[in-house]
Every structure is written in structure tokens, then in C-alpha cells.
Amino acid sequence: MELQAVLMAAGGGSRMMDLTYNTPKPMLPVGNKPLMWYPLNLLERVGFEEVIVITTKEVQKMMSTDPKMKLEVKMKLDVVCIPEDTDMGTADALRHIQQKIKTDILVMSCDLITDAALHEVVDLFRAHNATLAMMMSKAHEFTETVPGQKGKKKTAEQRDFVGVDESGKRLLFMANEADLEEGLSIRKSIMRKHPRMHIKTGLVDAHLYCLKKSVVDFLAENKSISSIRGELVPYLVRKQFSKAANSQTTKDEADEQSQKQKDGNVNLDLHILSRDEPLLQLAQDYSCWNDHRGDMSDAYHGGTLRCYVHIMEQGLCYRVNTLAAYIEANRLAPKLFEEPAVHPSAVVSERCLIGSDSIIGAGGQIAEKTSIKRSTIGNSVTVKEKVKVTNSIVMHGVTIEEGCNIQGSVICSNAVIGHGADLKYCLVGNGQRIEPEAERTNEVIVGSDQLMEI
């Protein structure tokens, strides 16, 4: 077996608490499908037959009852539950399932919606015998107004600085603005080996990593690393150029170092050095290929640890971890698949106007004289007469009484909107009731219990 897929679905959705305080993030509906269906579908299309899903018990229960998951996901899902209250990072989760991992792994996050060609990332991983291969994409500006956002757009988030070499494939440098106190400093050893480096900032990390099995074994021994994105990846990128990885240590020296047990770094070298067999080395010596030119060193500068990145120029790639991203994803996700806009089981009366950009979920009941434009209507939604829904997301089980006007809003599941209400750019939480004839603009309406949680 070549690759094992691991899906991280235990995240809390900390950046969109309004949406996730009742529904866990992996099960949020996007285009009337649960969010984690998208990465699972991508894995299935590409040819995986088994996926290890790391999630919480709540999500597992919801997964087993959701019709979409049961019918459309044909792969074998090996669900591993982790306790909900512990603050487990992604790397901790990998350590938890270390026993199940027998080969190299492909780690994905449940909030990734993309139409990327996965073989590009995996080919980098295979061809260069890399330790890490990841995918990034050019960030798109979100154009939709986000409900509940007061004032101008948020101040620039902490930027990520990504340094790649001339070919744009080899990952040389990765740091977050938060970790750089005085400025961006680059080691001389990197500059000597790769004198031309391109540093990019406007990139979105797709959180899709191909990791060698030795990295998972290394994680098991190093309990200090808890997050893949925050700690493991920068560590591996730095380790490419550290002295220990580059010196062609013989087996005796490596044994000595293991006896001293200086730090966790040594273990990683052992894992990686033992891989390269003499025949492979012989083939590389005979081969007239070099990944760089201009200096006197061999291919890959003799280093055994290599990190690669595939930067997507075109195509969809969204991480649904903020409200703005969620709204954007709802707009674009239906375009990925050729599915009928109106579900066959929805009852739609003749005199309603349903725009081509809208989708209606199963069991919906749309009464007459309604107008639904550029919106997503969930399953079992009842929409009464003379309602205008524009640019909105309506989740499952919502009832919208007659005469309402909903614009640019997000209505969470099981909410009831009283008749004649006028909502502009609002976010209505789970199970909320909006009183009739209400007029709200740019508000987040959630229950009082949620308000207490800060």
C-alpha cells in the first residue's frame, strides 16, 4: 500500500463560533452537503478506498445519521474518536493513531473544498522521495458582505511567509508573522545553497500534507510537537538545512549520536538516513541530473530531508474556517458538481422564481410568489408565500413565514423567521425565533446561552 489517508475532523471551528456552537464544524452544511463530505469525495474520486477519520463522538453520531454520508461515501471509514475536552492538536492526533499507520500518509483537514489535481502533490512526494509535500493556493479576496461584521474589514491577519526556490517547487522557508519578532531572517546556509528565493505572502495553506512514515514515528518520540501546521511543518522546513541532516554521517557516527541522545533531532536523522539504500545512491550517482546548478554540490546538496510545495495557480481551493469563507464556499461549492439545482423531492409551486444560482435541498416546500436568488436552501425548509430570499444561506429545518425579506444573511438550522420580517446581513443562530415584523440589519442573533460563552 502506498498512502494512507487521514482526515482531521475534530476541529472546533474557533473562528466561526456563531455557526459552530451548536453544529460541529465538520457537519456544517455547505451546498446542502456536510462540510466533511467534500474532502471525502475528493479522496474517493482520486481512488482511495479507506480513510482514517479522526473526530469526536458527537460528529460520529451525526455522521451515522446523515443520509448523504451513508449513501454517497463508498469508502471504508475508520472512525477514531478522541475525547472532546482535551485540547488535542493535529500532531497529537497523529500520535494517537500511530499504531494504525503502516505507510506514508496523506493528511487532510475536513474544511478543505477544492478541485485540485491531487496527483500533482503526490507526484512531487514520489519523484523526489520527499519527506513532506504540501499544497498551497493563491488566496482570493472574499467579496460577499459578512453578516455581523461592523465597520471595515478586519485588520490583516497574521501573514504567512513562504519561501520557494527558483522552480517554485522546493520549500525553503516557512514562517508566520507572529513568530517573527524583529524581522524575517534567513540563514546563510540556505542562501548559499539556493541563492534565488521567491518569498510569497498571499498564499492559503490547503492543509493537505503528504508525510513519510518516519515523520509519524518521529512524532511518537517527540511529544512536544502538537500542531502539524504550526510546529511540525516549520520544523521540517528548517531541518532541511541543519548541519546534522546534511553531513554524510556514517552508520557509526549515527550510532554514537543516538547513544548521546542530544535532542529529538537525532532521531529524525536516524529514521531518514536508514532509508536511503546503497543502490539508490548508486543510481543517483550515475544519473546526470541535478536539481540546481551553479555550485559544486551534488543533487539536493546531498541532503536527505526535502520538503516540497505545489502552488495552485488556478482552480478552487477554500478552507472553510471563517464566516466569510463559509459564505463564499456556499456560493461556489455547488458549481463543483453536476447536480440538479432543485432536489427532486422538493415541492416547489409554479409561481415562484428560483434563480439559476440557487439550490433547494430535499423535502423543501416552497410556496407561491416567492423569489429565491443566489441562495442555498437546506433540507426540509418551509418557505411560505411572498418571501424574498437573496444572497442567503438557509440551513435545514428552517421555517420562513410569509412576507419575509431576507438578504445576505445566514439562517442556521431549525430557526423560525416570523412573518413580515426584514433581515439584512444578519446571522440567525440555531433554533432562534425572529419575531414577526422585525427589522434587523447587520446583526448576529444568537441565543442568550451562547452570549455567555466568551
Next chain:
Amino acid sequence: MADSGVTDGAEKKEDITRVKNEGKELSKEEKQRLRKEKKSQKKNKEKKDEQDALASEREKNCAPSTLSQPAAHKAETAASPPVQAAVSEPPAPAAAAPPADKPAKSKAELKAERRARQEAERASKPGKKGDPGPQSTAGKPKAPPSELQPVVKRLPEHVQVDNPEVLKKLAKKLERQQTPGRGAALKIPLRSDYGYKVSLFSHLHQYSRKAPLTQQLSIPSTVIHPVIVRLGLQYSQGIVAGSNARSVALLHAFKQVIRDYVTPPNEELSRDMVNKLKPYISFLNQCRPLSASMGNAIKYIKKEISNIPSQCKEEEAKTKLQDCIDRYIREKIVLAARAISKYAIEKISDGDVILVYGCSSLVNHILCEASEKRRKFRVIVVDSRPRLEGREALRRLVKHGISCTYVLISALSYVLPEVSKVFLGAHALLANGYVMSRVGTSQIALVAKAFNVPVLVCCETYKFCERVQTDSFVSNELDDPDDLMVTRKGKTQLEGWQQVSQLGLLNLVYDVTPPDFVDLVITDLGMIPCTSVPVVLRVKNVDQ
């Protein structure tokens, strides 16, 4: 059942022999009639096989394929028996299963069927070998599929890219090379050609590096061993390039495959492992056409596998095979390089100016050893676009402390007056003494001859090939044409080359040098003239 077909054919054979004995040459119509009869014979045999076989789907599948055969009016009978024989093979294992279901069939009938099938397979064997290079067609002129037809040497299927019938056949052959017992959706994909091909080379494949074969495979590759997928990717991207490197990497991958191999129940290791290797070899061939050295290595392994005695236990057999591979690499590549260096260093004297072309691992090795033995010489490295492999050779030589000069091939005649000898590496040595090497080598040899500079070719014996070729058109490799595009000062002049209808880009990889330009070939068996290559091949065959 099968007997009636045999008697039919027997009568026709008498007709033909009569005509032949009368001294007349077979006319065209008679030849076509012969072909049609042979085909209908085989069809009858097959139909009887299918009636016995279980699956009615097989009949449906075979029927259109047999119907499409008569449609190929330039009947490549060399190619059609393999298809029909191969199609009769799946019914064969299926026929093995039904005896359990249909006890009514007598043993004698089964025996007759099996015999007929074996005869069909035996008759089609000489024409079937497309895999290890076109050696069979060139090397066996006296074994055509039908003994009565005049011998017409045809090109092997893998170089008839402009013939749609052959392409269809190749697609079906790849489809058929599935791992048995798995889902129907698994097959080796066919890589499609890219861009406009220059008409003189339209019979060869031209692939794009941006469309790798892996995009048609499932990602956790289950059909093909992951080591082979990695190797195919490294070949197609040029990470493993050079005849020796490719062979060593291939043998290393085969060691892994053998290590992970498990004999399925009721199968013999010696036969099943060869079948397992066939789809891998097709896959690698699709990624990048196999080199002559790789072909020889594959032949050696297949021979070793089939020579494993049946009572040998699996673990023992596997270790034996892995030792064979290690021994092959050590003897034919590593020790051969050492022997060649020893001979070659005798030819290098102090004060020499040596010219090398491109990056040959063997020539680099010789020069590095010579410099370690304290010979005083300097090297001129000649390079050519688009590969610019000479830069890598330059780096390795300078790292060893040898003083080098670097020129492009256009400056060749300017530097030759000061050169004392030319060392060239080879990709393969053909049976008529021609040297197949990187494109540009024949130019070097030609100009060196004009300047009376001795040309020495260094080549290990495992690269000797039984093919015969006198020009570089018949069998070659076309690389990605986009490699010829170069960006200078931000402008790429050839960017829209596909839109210009009269423009074709040609990126050849190999060319052949006639033996008149080569003064000496240094091999691990000694220093021989170019024309002694067939003798070495004969001796090698006798040894094996």
C-alpha cells in the same frame, strides 16, 4: 471439433505447396486468400473455445475484436495472431474453471482443445514479442507466424504510432494486463501523444512532461507497485537519466517488487512472477521508452525467474533472485566500469587533451580514475541544447580537480585542432557495429574523423544489443518538444508554436554513429574494433 479446422487448413496448405512447387510466386490475391483462411481458421477454433467457456460476456468481447480483425485489410498477421492467441488465453483459465460445473465434458475433448490452443500460441510466439525491443523481428527472419507466406519484416508495434490499428491493439494489450482477481476498473492507462510531430518521425511517440501518466492512475496505486510508479515518474521527469542510472534504478525497483511478492495459491512462482512484471514493464515503457540496457537487464531477470526450480521454497527463491540482481549489477556495471577504466587509462598519456561530449557516467568515471592515478591531462567538455548535460559532467570533473574547458557543439571545429583524443559514451552498441548514443555524438565522431583525431567509445558489454540500425530515423525517442523553448530577457519566442500550422518542433534523443568513425571500442572484455560486436554477442549467447 478443432480437427475440422485443421483438415480445412491442411487442404489449403496442399494447394499452396503445389503452387510453390510449380515455381510461381504467390500472387497478391492468393496471399490475401491465405490470410483470410488463416483468420477464419483461428476464428473457428476460438468460437469453439468460447462455447465451452462460462461467460457469455467473453463471447461478446471477443466477437467485436475478431470482427475488427478482417477490417484491417493490410492484415498484420504478425500482430493479429498475438491478439487472438492472447484473447484465447483468458478463455483458457475460464475453461479450466467450467470443468467443475460441466462434468458432461469428456477429458479427451478438453485435451484436444488445450492442444489446439497451445499450437495457436506457439505459432504466434515469434510475432508476439513487442516488449523487449524490436530485436525479435530483426533477429529471427526465419520464424514468421505463417511459414508459407513470404517473410515481410515489419516494425514492432511500439514504433508504429501513426497506425491507428496498432494503437488500438496496444490499448487493448494494456487493458488486458490487469492484475487478475481485482476489479475491472484497473488497467494500465495509455499515454496520449502531444503536439504536432515532424512527419519523418510520426511513427514514434512524443509525450509531454506536463501530462504524466500518474494523472490517470488512482493515487494510492494498488495495481502497480508504488516503487514502480515512483520509478516511472523519475524516468519521465528526467530525474534518473543515463543508461547505467536507469538500469540500476530499474533493478533496485525489481528487488523491492520481488521482496514484496507473495505467490498466490495454485500458482508457480517462476511463471506467475513474470506475469506480474509484465504490466510494470508496460507502465515503465509508457513513461519513457525502455533503453537497450534496461531491455537486457529485463531479459536476464526473466530468465533467472523462469529458471527457478519448482520445488524451491518462496523465501529461498526470493533471496536467490535478489542475489542474482546484486551480482548482475556488481559484475556488469560496477566491475565492468573498473575494468574499462584500467584499459582506458593505458590510452591516456601525459599532456593529453581529451574531448568528451555530454555526461556519460562511464567516461566521467574513467577520467576521475585517471586523475587519481596522477595522469596529467585536460578535458574539453562539449555540450548541446536542450539538455545541457555537459554542465553536470563539468561539475563532476572540476570537483575532482581536472582542468576543463566548456564549449557548445557549434564550436567543435574550433577546438578540435588542439584535441588529442575523443572519449565517447554509448547508450547501446548495435549488432552491425553502429554506436547509438546521445544526439550529437555522430557529429562529434564525424568532425573528429575529419581532423584525424582518434575516437574511442567506452561501453559495457551488457549494453550490446542485437538490433541492426543504419540511420537515426527508424527507432529513436522523441522528447518533450516544449523543452526547446527558451526564455531570454523575459520573452519566449516559441511560446505559441502549436498555433503555427507549418511549424513542428523536434527534440531527438539518440543518434547512431557508423563504425567508420569509431576507432576503438573499450569494453570490459578488452579493446575491440567496432566490427567485433557481433562476435561478442555470439559469445555471450553461447555462455548463456
